[in-house]
Amino acid sequence: MQQAAARTDTVETTYREAVRAALRDALGRDNRVFLMGEDVGRYGGCYAVSHGLLAEFGPERIRDTPLSESGFTGAGIGAAMAGMRPIVELMTVNFSLLALDQILNNAATIRHMSGNQFGVPLVIRMATGAGRQLAAQHSHSLEGWYAHIPGIKVLTPATLEDARGMLWTALQEPDPVLIFENVMLYNMSGNLACDAGAVDIDKAAVRRKGRDISLITYGGSLWKTLEAASVLATEGIEAEVIDLRSLRPLDDATIMTSVTRTRRAVIVDEGWRSGSLAAEIGMRIVEQAFWSLDAPIGRVCSEEVPIPYPRHLEMAALPQLPKIVAAAKTALGQA
Amino acid sequence: MTLTAGKPHLSREHMLDLLRQMIRIRRFENKCAELYTQEKIRGFLHLYDGEEAVAVGVITVLEKRDRVVATYREHGHALVRGVPMKAVMAEMYGKQEGCSRGRGGSMHLFNAATNFYGGNAIVGGGLPVATGLALASRMQGDDIVTACFFGEGAVAEGEFHESLNLAALWQLPVLFVCENNSYAMGTALALSESETDIQHKAACYRVASEAVDGMDVVAVEAAARRAIQAVRDSRKPYFLECRTYRLRPHSMFDPQLYRDKAEVESWRPREPIARFQGWLETNRMIHPDELSRMVSEIDAEIAEAVNFAETASWEPVEQLCRFVHADSTVPTGQ
Numbered sequence: 001m002q003q004a005a006a007r008t009d010t011v012e013t014t015y016r017e018a019v020r021a022a023l024r025d026a027l028g029r030d031n032r033v034f035l036m037g038e039d040v041g042r043y044g045g046c047y048a049v050s051h052g053l054l055a056e057f058g059p060e061r062i063r064d065t066p067l068s069e070s071g072f073t074g075a076g077i078g079a080a081m082a083g084m085r086p087i088v089e090l091m092t093v094n095f096s097l098l099a100l101d102q103i104l105n106n107a108a109t110i111r112h113m114s115g116n117q118f119g120v121p122l123v124i125r126m127a128t129g130a131g132r133q134l135a136a137q138h139s140h141s142l143e144g145w146y147a148h149i150p151g152i153k154v155l156t157p158a159t160l161e162d163a164r165g166m167l168w169t170a171l172q173e174p175d176p177v178l179i180f181e182n183v184m185l186y187n188m189s190g191n192l193a194c195d196a197g198a199v200d201i202d203k204a205a206v207r208r209k210g211r212d213i214s215l216i217t218y219g220g221s222l223w224k225t226l227e228a229a230s231v232l233a234t235e236g237i238e239a240e241v242i243d244l245r246s247l248r249p250l251d252d253a254t255i256m257t258s259v260t261r262t263r264r265a266v267i268v269d270e271g272w273r274s275g276s277l278a279a280e281i282g283m284r285i286v287e288q289a290f291w292s293l294d295a296p297i298g299r300v301c302s303e304e305v306p307i308p309y310p311r312h313l314e315m316a317a318l319p320q321l322p323k324i325v326a327a328a329k330t331a332l333g334q335a
Numbered sequence: 336m337t338l339t340a341g342k343p344h345l346s347r348e349h350m351l352d353l354l355r356q357m358i359r360i361r362r363f364e365n366k367c368a369e370l371y372t373q374e375k376i377r378g379f380l381h382l383y384d385g386e387e388a389v390a391v392g393v394i395t396v397l398e399k400r401d402r403v404v405a406t407y408r409e410h411g412h413a414l415v416r417g418v419p420m421k422a423v424m425a426e427m428y429g430k431q432e433g434c435s436r437g438r439g440g441s442m443h444l445f446n447a448a449t450n451f452y453g454g455n456a457i458v459g460g461g462l463p464v465a466t467g468l469a470l471a472s473r474m475q476g477d478d479i480v481t482a483c484f485f486g487e488g489a490v491a492e493g494e495f496h497e498s499l500n501l502a503a504l505w506q507l508p509v510l511f512v513c514e515n516n517s518y519a520m521g522t523a524l525a526l527s528e529s530e531t532d533i534q535h536k537a538a539c540y541r542v543a544s545e546a547v548d549g550m551d552v553v554a555v556e557a558a559a560r561r562a563i564q565a566v567r568d569s570r571k572p573y574f575l576e577c578r579t580y581r582l583r584p585h586s587m588f589d590p591q592l593y594r595d596k597a598e599v600e601s602w603r604p605r606e607p608i609a610r611f612q613g614w615l616e617t618n619r620m621i622h623p624d625e626l627s628r629m630v631s632e633i634d635a636e637i638a639e640a641v642n643f644a645e646t647a648s649w650e651p652v653e654q655l656c657r658f659v660h661a662d663s664t665v666p667t668g669q
Contacts, residue, residue, distance in 0.1 A: 034474070060474060066504065071497025074463020075470050078481075081452065082402075082471030101494070105457045106464060114445035114453060115436025116658045150659045174661035 010191040018163035018192060019049050019125075019181060023087070025197075026168055027057050030085060033171060036063035036072055037089030046091045047127055047186050073099035073124065077106050077176075080122040085171050090126040093142045093180065107176040108151030122176045123167065129182040129220045129270055130318055136306035139314070141270040143180040143219070144277030147247035153177045154248040155201055158185065158222040160192045162245060165199030177201070182220030182270075204251035206258065210240035213328050214258040216281055217268035218244035221319055225268050228324035239328060247277055252284055259289045264331040266298035268319050273301035298327040347620050351629070353395065353552050354615060357387040357608045359633045360411040363420060366637050367410065367427060367441075371587050375644075376427045378440050379456075381408040385550070385582035388607035389514050390415050392555025393482060393575070396563050400450070402481040404465040406514075407442035407456035412484060418446040420636055421643035430647035437650055438658060458519070459492030461485060462511070466498045469507035473570065480566045482510045488519025490536060491527055499540040502572035510559075510566050511537070511574045514549065516581040521593035537574035549577030550607045582606060 013021070026033045035050060041064040044051035054062040065072040069090060076088040090096040096103070107120045130139035147154045155170065155177060157163045163181070170177035207222065208229050217225040222243050229239040240258050244250065259265045265285055269278035278299045285297055300319040307317055329335050364383060370376045383390070390411040394403065397416075405412040413423050418434050426433030427441050435445045442456040452468065455461035465483030472479045489495050490513065502509050513533055517524055524531050537544035543565060547558040555577055562573045580602040584591050591599075604610075615621040 066497070066500060068493075068497035068501060070494050071463045071466065071501050074460070074494065074498070075467035075501060078452075078464040078467020078469070079471040079474070080467070081464070082468045082475075084471045084474060086467075101457055101460055102463055105460055106455070110445075110453065111661065112658045113435060113439045113443040114447075115433070115438045116662050117435070117445050117447040118452065119661055 009194045011194050012189060013160060013192045014186065015160060015163045015181075015188045016047065016049055016186040018160045019167070020051070020053070022164050022167035023050060023053060024056065026087070026171055027053070027061060029168075030171070032083065032085040033087065034061040034063060034084065035087045035089060036065050036076065038065055038067060038091050040064060040089050045089070047183065049186070050089070069095055069098035070102050074102040074106065076122050076124070077102055077110070077120050080120045081110070081118050086122055087167070087171070088122065088124045090124060092138050093126050093128040094137050094140055096124075096126050096142070103146075103152070103176075103178075104149055108149050111175060112151060119174045120176050121171075121174050123170045123179060124176065125179045125181060127183045128180040129184055130302075130307045130314060131184040131220070133309055133311055133314060135309040139307035141219075141302065143178075143247055144269065144271040144280075146178050147277055147280070149248070151175065152248065153201065153246065155179045155246055156219040156244065157181065158219050158243055158245070160188070160190050161196055162199060164192060164196045166201055168198040169201045180219060184220045188223075201246055202249065202251065204245055204254040205243045206240060206254070207243045208239065208241040210238035210262065212238045212262060213264040213266065213331055214240045214242060214255070214262045215266050215268060215324070215328065216242045216244065216255060218247060219270065221268045221270050224319060224321055225324055228321050228328065231321065231325050232328055237328065237332060250281065250284070252288060255281065255285065256289045259285055260292045263292055263294040265293070266300065266324070266327045266331055268300045268324055270302055270319060272304055273299060274304060276301055295331045295333065298331045300324050300327050350553075350615060351621060351625070353391055353556065354608070354611055354621070355629050355633070356391045356395070356415055357552060357611070358630065359636070360387045360390070360414055361608055362630070362633050363414060363637055363640075364410055366641065368587070370427070370641070376441065377429070378442070379407070380441050380587045381585065382583045383408055383411040385602065385606050386514055386516055386579045387411055388552035388555050388611075389512065389549050389577040389579055390484070392552045392577075393484075393510075393512055393559040395556060396559045397480065397482060400479050402450040402452055402465075402468050402479060404452045404461040404468070404481065404483045405444075405454050406458075406461065406485055407454050408486070409444055409454040409484070410441070413444045413446065413451055413454075416446070416451050417449045418444060418451055421640040422446070424640040424644040425647045428644040428647065429649075430644060431650040432643070432647040436658070459485065459489040459494035462489065462494050462498035463501075465509050465511075466502050466507060469502065469509035469572075470505065472508050473505065478567055480508055480510055480563055482512060482563075484512045484514055486519065487513055487515040487517070487524055487533055488522075488527070489513075490533055491519070499537060499542055499572070499574070503540045503542050506571045508566045508570045509572045510562055511542070511572060513574070513576045514579060515576055516579050518581060518585070518593070520585045521589070521591075523593070534574065534576045542572045542574045544574035544576065546576040546578060549579030550605050550610060552607050552611050580605070
C-alpha cells in the first residue's frame with residue numbers, strides 16, 4: 001500500500017463521491033451521455049450521488065423524470081438505440097421491478113429479436129441492499145435475479161476503484177449494463193488514486209490471498225467477508241476472498257483457480273438463498289471443480305423473509321460476520 | 336402530386352398506389368394464413384385484415400429518415416415501410432434470410448435499413464421506446480419524426496400514460512397512432528375502459544389529437560399528413576386515433592367467442608379495400624384491366640417471396656447463442 005501511495009498521489013474520498021466523479025467524467029468526455037432518473041437533478045439524487053451535476057451540466061443532461069420507471073427506462077432504451085449513451089438511475093432495485101418489462105422484454109432482447117440489427121447501449125444504475133431500516137420495499141438484493149437474464153451485464157462495484165472506474169467501461173459496451181450500488185457503501189471512505197479511471201468489468205478480483213478456503217462474494221458483503229477473513233486469520237485459517245465484481249458474466253476461471261487450490265468454498269450473497277446467485281456459483285463449482293473439493297460448499301445468504309424494519313431483525317436477516325466465520329469453519333471441519 | 340401540406344395527394348397515380356399497397360398487404364396475409372394452416376408459419380400469427388388503411392395512410396407520409404415502432408400485428412407496417420416482402424416472408428418461416436435473421440418471427444419484424452424498430456409483442460411496450468427515440472431526436476437536434484403504432488388495448492397499460500406524459504412534458508417529436516380496432520384480444524373497449532373516447536385521453540396530457548375513420552385510407556392519409564407535419568414543425572407529440580375493425584380473429588388460435596358473426600359481417604362492407612376500390616371504380620379512376628394487372632403483379636411478388644422463404648436456409652444450431660451480445664461479424668444497423 002505504501003508503495004502504491006509513493007507511485008501515485010491519492011485523495012481521500014467516498015464511494016458516493018467516486019460514483020459522482022465517474023458520472024462527471026463520462027458527461028464531460030462524451031456529449032452523448034446523459035443521466036436521467038427520479039430526483040437526480042434538483043434534489044441531487046436520492047443518495048446524493050448526483051449532487052451538483054445539474055448546475056454543471058444542465059437539465060437536458062441531468063434529467064429529472066416523473067415517477068415513471070417503465071416510461072423513462074424505455075425512453076433510455078429508445079435513446080440508446082438512436083445513438084445516445086443514456087445512464088438511467090433507478091432509485092432502488094425494488095423500484096426497478098416497475099421497469100422490468102423494459103429491461104427484460106426490450107433492453108435485453110432487442111439485439112437478439114432483431115437479428116443483431118439494433119443494440120441497446122444503455123447503462124442502468126440502481127441502489128441495492130439492506131441495512132438502513134428501510135423495511136421490505138426498499139431493502140432487497142435482486143441483482144442475482146438480473147444475473148439470470150441473457151443479453152445484459154450485471155456489475156457490483158464494491159470498492160472505490162470500481163465505483164470510480166466501472167461506469168466508463170460500461171458506457172463503451174454495445175449492450176445494456178446494470179450497475180448495482182450497495183446502499184451501505186455510499187458513505188465508505190478511503191484513498192483513491194488521483195488518476196483513477198476506467199477498470200475492466202469482466203474479471204473477478206482476489207481481494208485477499210489465502211490457501212485454506214475460498215470465500216466468494218460481491219458488493220456490500222465484500223467488506224463483511226474481508227472482516228471474517230481477518231478473524232479467521234487470528235485462528236490460523238488463511239481465507240482467500242474473491243470479489244466477483246461482475247455477476248453476469250461470471251468469471252468462472254478465477255473462481256475455479258482459487259477453489260482448486262483451497263479445495264473449500266463458501267459463498268456469501270445478500271440475496272435470498274433459494275434460487276440465488278450463490279446457488280448458481282455453487283453449482284458451477286460442482287460442475288467444474290467437484291473432484292478438487294474436500295468439503296461440501298457452504299452458503300451464507302439472506303434469510304427467507306422480506307427484510308423487516310426493526311434493526312435487530314434486519315441484521316439477523318442478512319449475512320453477518322459470525323455466520324460467515326461459522327460457515328468457513330464448518331467447511332474446514334472445525335465447527 | 337404535391338399539394339399543400341395537410342391535404343392528401345389526390346393524383347390518380349397516388350390513389351392507385353394507396354390501393355395497391357392495401358391489396359398487397361391483404362393478399363400477402365391471406366397467403367400467410369394459408370401457409371399457417373400448412374404449418375409453414377408457426378407460433379402466433381396476427382393478421383391485419385380490415386386495418387390496412389391505417390398503416391398505408393400513415394406510413395406513406397413518413398420520410399425515409401423517420402422511424403417506425405410497431406406492434407406484433409405489423410406485417411402491413413413493415414411492407415409499407417419498404418421492408419422487402421421476401422425478407423418478411425423468410426422471417427415468418429424462421430429462416431436466416433429473414434428480416435430479423437429468423438430470430439423474431441411474425442411478431443418481431445425489424446429492419447434497420449428502413450428505420451423499422453420492430454414489432455413489439457408486449458402491449459404498450461413500444462411506447463416508451465418510441466418516446467426515447469424521439470428524446471434522442473430532441474437532444475440531437477434533428478427533424479426526424481418517430482411514429483409509434485399500438486392498439487386501443489395499450490391504452491389500459493401504464494406505459495401508455497407514462498409515455499404520453501413524458502412526450503408532452505419533454506416536448507418530443509413522436510406521433511402516437513392508436514389503431515382502435517375495437518377489441519383487445521377478446522375484450523371490447525367498453526369492457527376495459529371507463530372513457531371509451533380514446534382521443535380524449537391525449538388531451539389530459541396536453542397532446543394535440545385527432546380521431547379519424549381508420550377504414551378510409553384517404554382520410555387517414557390526410558390526417559396523418561396534418562399530424563406528421565405538426566410533429567415535424569413543432570417538435571411536439573401528436574395523437575392520432577384511427578377507428579378501425581379487425582375482421583379476422585385476434586390470432587389463428589382465436590375461436591371468437593366474444594363477438595357475433597353478424598357484427599363482423601356488418602363491418603365487412605366498410606372494410607378499406609372494397610370501399611376505396613369501389614370508390615375508384617365508381618369514379619372511373621381505375622380500369623378493370625389495371626386492377627387485374629395490379630393483382631397479378633402482387634401475386635407474382637408473393638409467389639416469389641414464398642419461393643424465397645421456401646429455399647432460404649435454416650440457421651445452423653451451432654449458432655444458437657449468437658446475437659445475445661453484439662456480434663461484430665454481422666453488420667448492425669447502427
